[in-house]
Amino acid sequence: MSFYDWLLALHVVAAGALVSALVLYSVVIAAGWNRTLPSEVSRMFRLSRAGDAAFAVGSIGTIVLGIWLAIDSDDFQVWDGWVIAALVLWALAMETGRRTGEHYNTARDRARVLVAEGRDTPDPELGALVGSSRGLAFHAATVVLVLALLVVMIYKPGA
Numbered sequence: 769m770s771f772y773d774w775l776l777a778l779h780v781v782a783a784g785a786l787v788s789a790l791v792l793y794s795v796v797i798a799a800g801w802n803r804t805l806p807s808e809v810s811r812m813f814r815l816s817r818a819g820d821a822a823f824a825v826g827s828i829g830t831i832v833l834g835i836w837l838a839i840d841s842d843d844f845q846v847w848d849g850w851v852i853a854a855l856v857l858w859a860l861a862m863e864t865g866r867r868t869g870e871h872y873n874t875a876r877d878r879a880r881v882l883v884a885e886g887r888d889t890p891d892p893e894l895g896a897l898v899g900s901s902r903g904l905a906f907h908a909a910t911v912v913l914v915l916a917l918l919v920v921m922i923y924k925p926g927a
Contacts, residue, residue: 782829804895
């Protein structure tokens, strides 16, 4: 295997980690709907730690290895239209992902505080945070942007 093949393989693994994180987050968000008990919500968010690691590896790996691939390749350049489109989609996905995390981390932190205070009774504010359409919209936007990014990376329009 050539050096380029190794870069490409690692880039694909990083993309798989990113997609895996989004799938895990989707499951955690769906599991949290209609939950108002702080201990349940706190337990649910413990699962997202694996997603946090996969998202970090996937997001950093895809951008670093993707740019490296574009520089190393004789077939395309960093300034090709499809590469620029991929970079823009990546940046947008990272921003919507950051906003998703910000929203759900507020719910996670509230659940942890309530559990630590011994107030493990249904909390309407917690339920509103976990079931928020705003958080779901940001997550859905992140998923759509990453899927669009995958389409651009696979089909390389204009290349």
